[in-house]
Amino acid sequence: METTMAITQNGSLLGLALGLLGAGLCLGMGGAGSSIGVGYAGMTASGVVTEDPNKFGKLIPFVAIPGTQGIYSFVIFFVITVMKLNLLKTPNLPTFHQGLQLLFIGFSAGIVEYMSAVYQGKVASASIGIIAKRPDQVGKGFILPAFVETYAIIALVATLLIVIPMKIG
């Protein structure tokens, strides 16, 4: 009984492990999703460049858009590991509860970032068609992928709101 209390109320290595797992899952899934998304957009962009190399500059933003989810995941990872767990100096030990919180928020944010990046990649890849055929309408092509990104941003907002005010230990 006493040991259970100690685990749940005091900072412990178990809490730290859970928190790190959450941060790591988020980083991994976001990065994986962005890689896939950027991959889709990049493939389509290469196709357009073979037809018209002059459009290369205009294509760069489209290929970069699905990369932002990877950055959001990294922001979450950084806030958890460096700002909250203070891994670069002497690590703070979170309690078991806090560890679980970090694990679940990191995990769910990771899923959203992953899916959002993959589908944004598909939309961006389709938007590249606008550049290929109607280069004057390029602005409209930017807005459509942004709809998919909304949910990645909401996941980031929710995570930051929970993690930043957290007092570890």
Next chain:
Amino acid sequence: MAIEPIKRLFLIAPAERREPILAELQKLGVVQIEDISSNNEAQDEAEVFDWSLVKPHILPERRNIQKQYDSVVNAIRFLRNFIPDRLDYLSIFEKAPDIVSAEDEQKILREYAYEKVMEDLREQDGRLKNLHAKKLSAMTRRDNLLPWKDLDVPLNYFCKTSHVVIRALIVPTASVDACRKAAEEAISELWTFKVGETKKSKHIIVIFHKEHQQTAENILQSFDIHSAVLPCSEKTPAELIAEIDDFIAQIDAETKEIEEHLAARGGDLLKLKVVADNIQNVLHRKEAQELCGETRSTFLIKGWVPDVKTPAVEKAVRAIADETDLYFAEPLPHENPPIILKNTKPVYLYESVLGIYGLPDYREPDPTPTMGLFYFIGFGYCLADAGYGGLLALLTGFLLKKLKLCKGDRKFLKMLFLSAISAMLFGMATGSWFGNLLTDSTFPTGAGWTMKLVEKIQLIDPLNKHIMVFLGAALAVGFIQLSWGVMIKFYTLARTGNYLDALFDPFAWLLFAFGIPIAILIHPRVGMWVSIAGLAIMLFFGGRAEKGIFQRLVMGIWTIYGIATGLLSDILSYSRLFALGLASGIVASVINIILFFMWPSLPVGKPWYYWLIAPLGWALTIAMLCIFHFINMLINVLGAFIHTARLQFVEFFPKFYQGGGARFIPFETQASFVEIEHEQNKKIV
């Protein structure tokens, strides 16, 4: 601050004045000419014109002019290949045309024999192609001879024989032995000699008596080996190769000479550009003529003119043909006049953002001023870093100063410059200067005084203390913008006389929405009743299109549901300002933290060679900081640009904005290649 009023134009003039009038209108560039054959039915101007007499004008000579234009453009493209252009910055921006003075233009058009120059260019092009083809064939011959380079006999030995057959074979290394065995078994007197080899094949000369020829062919065929065809020359292969090399060098020299000659013809390029633009404008005049109608002795223009330009048009046309009839009429209710936006200095920059969504309808207010203001705020909120704002301002300022860009790109860059200043302000307010570059005491840049300075300017500290304030402010921006949108809707409805609609829809929305801040800031109960009043209006009048009282109430509840969830999701959507604002600062801090690990401390009391290594570390860190911060800035600017635009298009515009206007496209002199600088233009600039 609005949409420029437009008048319908009808112009009837004697047919023989057509050319000068069109030329004059093109020079003025304020009239949009409409196709005469489009929608003339059932309009009240039918009283003025008998439309059955008016026919569109077809010009067969237009095709010839088009052909001429295409050939000049081709000549320009050809010449451009040889004249080095400036770096085109990844071709993101469109280059502005070259500038030529009006006098020079006239002189070029008068004196320049472009047909002759084009003839010459075509000739040079033909010569270049010819040389290229010659070079290719020489290369093939050389490739053929190359395996036999070490053969030290004249090649005509191969063709002069009377009793023996000499063959040059390229045999794949793998089948050499099998082939030799088969040949030695079948042919009694066989002489072979290896000239050379590569990894894949051996180059072999074989000599045998003529009577064995058929047997030999069969063996070669079975191993799929072909004999090389060598020229019957008195020279050895090595001599021939040297000869071909000389020949290729000669061709190269000749090609280079032609290319250099072409590269020196920048003057011709410019003149051809002037000619091309001139022909293009003639072509446009012909195209405009085809849009005009004609009767037996008159011609007729139907179009649009901005209201303020009507006197200028009238004066110009009358100066040419006094007997011309000009009518200027208000647009009819079912007509959609083209749109010209007219905004004052800083606001007009945001027209480039509005252009992404689409121009307003002629009869609705121009959303640019409000949208511009909120775009300014939103962009700053998303980037929210004084360092990145400053960097972006420097970058756009540099591009504006250095590059000659077309008008649209200039406008866009100026808009970014202005938005960068907003980002600087927000960064100062939140204490973010390249993230924590100036505020972390472990960095060499985070010395005490910079930290104090930043803190003095700083209003809130979102990362450590005021995270909810930063989020709340973002949502408040959303609330204000959405309410403003609904107020515009209210105003538009009330102005057009739809008072009941104004009261039941936008006003009820405003009551409901404003109850929330009133409840928070002033008094909870007052706020609650204000909101309830709004809900009551929606409940009873939201479904006023329905007939029965029951259906009406059900529709009312549906309206309430729609508006309440809509308000919630729209306002929450503004939380992206908060997230992007924090993220740019956090990623910047990450860059600082990681890179300052490499920063060597001052090597006091260390061996002397530390003093040599430390500066390398400093330089490397600074260089990496510059690169990474630059990339991060670009990514965040992209995000800020897109997401702020989305807030305008998806959350703000549906509250009041229809869009769907077409841009006013004047019939004017166009400068695709060169811009002609007129004296009067200079004065305006």
